[in-house]
Amino acid sequence: MNPISQYQFPPENNEPATFDRGFSLAVIIILAIVIIIIGGLVASFWKTTDAANAKLVYLAAQAKALEFAAADYRVPVQADLLELIGTEANQDAIITVVDENRDATIDYIVYQRNGLVTSYAPGAMTVTSDKR
Numbered sequence: 001m002n003p004i005s006q007y008q009f010p011p012e013n014n015e016p017a018t019f020d021r022g023f024s025l026a027v028i029i030i031l032a033i034v035i036i037i038i039g040g041l042v043a044s045f046w047k048t049t050d051a052a053n054a055k056l057v058y059l060a061a062q063a064k065a066l067e068f069a070a071a072d073y074r075v076p077v078q079a080d081l082l083e084l085i086g087t088e089a090n091q092d093a094i095i096t097v098v099d100e101n102r103d104a105t106i107d108y109i110v111y112q113r114n115g116l117v118t119s120y121a122p123g124a125m126t127v128t129s130d131k132r
Helices: 021-069 078-090
Strands: 094-098 108-113 116-121 124-129
Touching: 021 078, 021 094, 021 108, 021 116, 021 124, 078 094
Parallel strands: none
Antiparallel strands: 094 108, 108 116, 116 124
């Protein structure tokens, strides 16, 4: 420890206060960790949103299938579902409705949006990335 006599007068050379390399490295590492966490949260929110939208689309497709069963039955397509699902769930999405038996009971739907492909059937949901 230096004696107090050395601190009586201000230093003659005014050197600016600087940060050493360790501090800069710590800041960069902390920022990188924060970016990774935020990126993970955004991806998680996309999956959650797409899962909720897939359930909504399935219910809308089932409702339209029952409506179409009263007359000439046809499998509902994306354009048929617009009034029930709204524009937000439909925006930039590709929706495929599958009714293999053509019995007005929807087997499953495939909802593609944000680079994710969500397949939903009652009791089963799978989410995969779109590999195009």
